[in-house]
Amino acid sequence: MGEAWPIAISFPTDRQASHSGTRSDDMSPTDHRSAFSRPIPRQQSTCRGGSGHEDPSSPAGLTLTEVLIVLALSATVALVLLMAVPRAREQARLAGCRRNLGQIGMARALYDQFQNHLPMVGQPAALDGQATAPEAGANIGPLRTLLETLALPDFTELIHPKKAPQARPGEGPGETAVPGFVCQSDPGALARRFWAPVSYRAATGDSPDGNNGPFAPGRTLALSAIEAADGLSYTSGFAERLIGDPESRIASLTAYELVPDRVSPPGCPPAVDGSVWRGDAGSSWRACDYRSTLYNHALNPGGQPSCIARDGQTAFMGASSGHTRGVNMLLLDGSVTLVVPTINPKVWKEFASVGSGQEGEK
Numbered sequence: 001m002g003e004a005w006p007i008a009i010s011f012p013t014d015r016q017a018s019h020s021g022t023r024s025d026d027m028s029p030t031d032h033r034s035a036f037s038r039p040i041p042r043q044q045s046t047c048r049g050g051s052g053h054e055d056p057s058s059p060a061g062l063t064l065t066e067v068l069i070v071l072a073l074s075a076t077v078a079l080v081l082l083m084a085v086p087r088a089r090e091q092a093r094l095a096g097c098r099r100n101l102g103q104i105g106m107a108r109a110l111y112d113q114f115q116n117h118l119p120m121v122g123q124p125a126a127l128d129g130q131a132t133a134p135e136a137g138a139n140i141g142p143l144r145t146l147l148e149t150l151a152l153p154d155f156t157e158l159i160h161p162k163k164a165p166q167a168r169p170g171e172g173p174g175e176t177a178v179p180g181f182v183c184q185s186d187p188g189a190l191a192r193r194f195w196a197p198v199s200y201r202a203a204t205g206d207s208p209d210g211n212n213g214p215f216a217p218g219r220t221l222a223l224s225a226i227e228a229a230d231g232l233s234y235t236s237g238f239a240e241r242l243i244g245d246p247e248s249r250i251a252s253l254t255a256y257e258l259v260p261d262r263v264s265p266p267g268c269p270p271a272v273d274g275s276v277w278r279g280d281a282g283s284s285w286r287a288c289d290y291r292s293t294l295y296n297h298a299l300n301p302g303g304q305p306s307c308i309a310r311d312g313q314t315a316f317m318g319a320s321s322g323h324t325r326g327v328n329m330l331l332l333d334g335s336v337t338l339v340v341p342t343i344n345p346k347v348w349k350e351f352a353s354v355g356s357g358q359e360g361e362k
Helices: 014-019 029-037 064-115 142-150 187-191 223-229 345-350
Strands: 200-203 236-240 256-259 276-278 306-309 327-331 336-339
Touching (some): 064 142, 064 236
Antiparallel strands (some): 200 236
16 A cells, blocks of 8 residues: 555644633543544525525516516506596697787777777678679688787787777788687698688577677677676687588588578478588688688587578587597687586577677677
């Protein structure tokens, strides 16, 4: 046999044994052997899935369940943000349309201040032919009257003059788009299908005849008389109406039926083969007719179908808008309110009537 290698064995010192609570001279030979034959502990794994226990101070990964939860929460947040963007845009458009009506209300108040009455509306024009610009000798609409009397190109920067401006009949803007006359929530306004589109109309009354409202044809009323009779804050002046599509020839929220005879309650006659539908609603702010600048409260907001008699004197032409919650209405006190389609029909009609039809007229 070869030379044996010496093996050095060191036993715990008394100090080490006392530290462990057992003195070396109290240990049996078997205890000494077991003390040196114990295996060295293996290093604990810090990775999930390794042998042994995890180190609690080490960062842990995500399980599949946790990843799915995070993805679901992220998708929910993204969906909420995507829904909030169009809602915020609609709120901005709604505010812009309310501001437009408010400017019209200021112009109407100035007109009454200088003229001592509201603009008088002439007899609505007949609608025998296709959509055309109003003729020079035809009655003019209320918005055109306001612009020409106040000598303004539009109402966007309206100020209160100290004295009545020099009226300029016939010298207002021509057949062209006027800033503040269209609502940005109206798809027809954004499409720019007409030269002089308009989203806002004057109230003629609560029936197809339109003979008891503040802008009833042939009627001249002062704001002071309306305040005494019904109250300005309870009387409609203007409201929104969707602009049509000239290519439309079918029943829709923006189109109207042209009927041969007088229109009367309870509503438009049933459509039949050969019914004529027109899509030129709101085509000209200069006109004086139910096609573009007049409306009544015979229909609830958003109600349909709409129709106009061929002679233009009677109509079921209600308010409508592209807003999601309702229609903006300008009251004669200058305030603008949002009216929901489910408003009580009786209440809606009362907003458009003034007195008995004679009181306060000039």
